[in-house]
Amino acid sequence: MVATVLCGGLLLAGTLYGQDDDFPFGPFRMYSTGPDPNGDARDTRVEGTDDQGRTVPITEGNSGIRRAEIEGQQQAYVDTPSRLAEVAAAYQEHSPAAAPLRSVRIVIRWHGIEEARPTGTFRDQVIAEWTRP
Structure with missing residues:
Protein backbone atom coordinates (compact mmCIF):
# COMPACT_ATOMS: atom_id res chain seq x y z
CA MET A 1 0.00 0.00 0.00
CA THR A 33 1.78 17.49 -26.28
CA GLY A 34 0.38 17.92 -29.75
CA PRO A 35 1.49 19.90 -32.78
CA ASP A 36 -0.19 23.09 -33.90
CA PRO A 37 -3.16 21.98 -36.07
CA ASN A 38 -2.32 24.82 -38.49
CA GLY A 39 1.47 24.62 -38.28
CA ASP A 40 3.65 23.22 -41.01
CA ALA A 41 5.05 19.72 -40.53
CA ARG A 42 8.79 19.25 -41.03
CA ASP A 43 10.47 16.43 -42.91
CA THR A 44 14.27 16.54 -42.81
CA ARG A 45 16.38 14.89 -45.47
CA VAL A 46 20.00 14.86 -46.56
CA GLU A 47 20.90 14.96 -50.22
CA GLY A 48 23.98 15.40 -52.31
CA THR A 49 24.84 16.42 -55.83
CA ASP A 50 27.28 14.23 -57.73
CA ASP A 51 29.83 15.32 -60.34
CA GLN A 52 27.24 14.80 -63.10
CA GLY A 53 24.83 17.22 -61.39
CA ARG A 54 22.38 14.51 -60.27
CA THR A 55 20.67 14.83 -56.89
CA VAL A 56 21.41 11.81 -54.70
CA PRO A 57 19.37 11.06 -51.55
CA ILE A 58 21.74 10.27 -48.68
CA THR A 59 20.30 7.35 -46.71
CA GLU A 60 21.47 4.93 -44.05
CA GLY A 61 21.84 2.32 -46.77
CA ASN A 62 24.25 4.31 -48.92
CA SER A 63 26.11 6.18 -46.16
CA GLY A 64 25.73 4.24 -42.92
CA ILE A 65 24.38 7.39 -41.26
CA ARG A 66 20.86 7.34 -39.85
CA ARG A 67 18.63 10.35 -40.40
CA ALA A 68 18.14 10.60 -36.63
CA GLU A 69 21.89 11.11 -36.21
CA ILE A 70 21.77 14.06 -38.60
CA GLU A 71 18.67 15.50 -36.94
CA GLY A 72 20.20 15.08 -33.49
CA GLN A 73 23.25 17.11 -34.52
CA GLN A 74 21.41 19.44 -36.86
CA GLN A 75 22.45 22.67 -35.15
CA ALA A 76 26.11 21.62 -35.27
CA TYR A 77 25.80 21.14 -39.05
CA VAL A 78 24.11 24.53 -39.37
CA ASP A 79 26.87 26.16 -37.31
CA THR A 80 29.67 24.33 -39.17
CA PRO A 81 28.49 23.19 -42.62
CA SER A 82 31.97 21.82 -43.40
CA ARG A 83 31.04 18.86 -41.16
CA LEU A 84 28.89 17.66 -44.07
CA ALA A 85 32.16 16.65 -45.76
CA GLU A 86 32.12 13.70 -43.34
CA VAL A 87 28.73 12.68 -44.74
CA ALA A 88 30.17 12.83 -48.27
CA ALA A 89 33.11 10.67 -47.14
CA ALA A 90 30.75 8.14 -45.51
CA TYR A 91 28.69 8.03 -48.71
CA GLN A 92 31.80 7.39 -50.81
CA GLU A 93 32.97 4.68 -48.41
CA HIS A 94 29.60 2.88 -48.47
CA SER A 95 28.98 3.45 -52.19
CA PRO A 96 32.41 3.11 -53.84
CA ALA A 97 30.96 2.57 -57.33
CA ALA A 98 28.95 5.81 -57.16
CA ALA A 99 30.18 9.10 -58.55
CA PRO A 100 31.78 11.33 -55.88
CA LEU A 101 29.59 13.98 -54.31
CA ARG A 102 30.28 17.58 -55.21
CA SER A 103 27.99 18.93 -52.46
CA VAL A 104 25.89 17.76 -49.52
CA ARG A 105 22.99 19.65 -47.96
CA ILE A 106 20.41 19.25 -45.24
CA VAL A 107 16.96 20.16 -46.50
CA ILE A 108 13.80 20.59 -44.48
CA ARG A 109 10.59 20.10 -46.41
CA TRP A 110 7.78 21.98 -44.69
CA HIS A 111 4.43 20.35 -45.51
CA GLY A 112 1.42 22.66 -45.27
CA ILE A 113 -1.15 21.73 -42.62
CA GLU A 114 -4.55 23.36 -42.07
CA GLU A 115 -7.03 22.19 -39.46
CA ALA A 116 -4.80 19.15 -38.78
CA ARG A 117 -5.02 18.03 -42.42
CA PRO A 118 -2.30 18.14 -45.08
CA THR A 119 -2.88 20.75 -47.76
CA GLY A 120 -0.69 19.05 -50.37
CA THR A 121 1.62 22.06 -50.48
CA PHE A 122 5.22 22.18 -49.35
CA ARG A 123 8.32 24.34 -49.42
CA ASP A 124 11.95 23.30 -49.12
CA GLN A 125 14.48 25.08 -46.92
CA VAL A 126 18.21 24.34 -47.18
CA ILE A 127 19.62 24.82 -43.68
CA ALA A 128 23.22 23.67 -44.22
CA GLU A 129 25.30 23.04 -47.31
CA TRP A 130 28.86 21.96 -48.00
CA THR A 131 30.52 22.11 -51.41
CA ARG A 132 33.74 20.31 -52.24
CA PRO A 133 36.58 22.78 -52.85
Missing part, protein backbone atom coordinates in the same frame (compact mmCIF):
# COMPACT_ATOMS: atom_id res chain seq x y z
CA VAL A 2 2.84 2.38 0.88
CA ALA A 3 4.62 1.66 -2.41
CA THR A 4 1.43 2.33 -4.37
CA VAL A 5 0.84 5.66 -2.62
CA LEU A 6 4.52 6.61 -3.05
CA CYS A 7 4.46 5.80 -6.80
CA GLY A 8 1.16 7.65 -7.19
CA GLY A 9 2.63 10.69 -5.44
CA LEU A 10 5.73 10.62 -7.65
CA LEU A 11 3.59 10.35 -10.78
CA LEU A 12 1.43 13.29 -9.70
CA ALA A 13 4.45 15.45 -8.80
CA GLY A 14 6.19 14.50 -12.04
CA THR A 15 3.11 15.33 -14.07
CA LEU A 16 2.78 18.76 -12.48
CA TYR A 17 6.44 19.75 -12.20
CA GLY A 18 8.54 17.15 -14.05
CA GLN A 19 10.49 17.20 -17.28
CA ASP A 20 11.45 14.52 -19.81
CA ASP A 21 14.51 13.60 -17.73
CA ASP A 22 12.20 12.53 -14.88
CA PHE A 23 10.55 9.81 -16.99
CA PRO A 24 8.78 7.51 -16.00
CA PHE A 25 7.69 9.81 -13.19
CA GLY A 26 7.61 12.88 -15.42
CA PRO A 27 5.88 13.52 -18.71
CA PHE A 28 7.38 12.25 -21.91
CA ARG A 29 6.56 15.42 -23.85
CA MET A 30 6.70 13.68 -27.19
CA TYR A 31 3.46 11.97 -26.20
CA SER A 32 1.98 14.55 -23.86
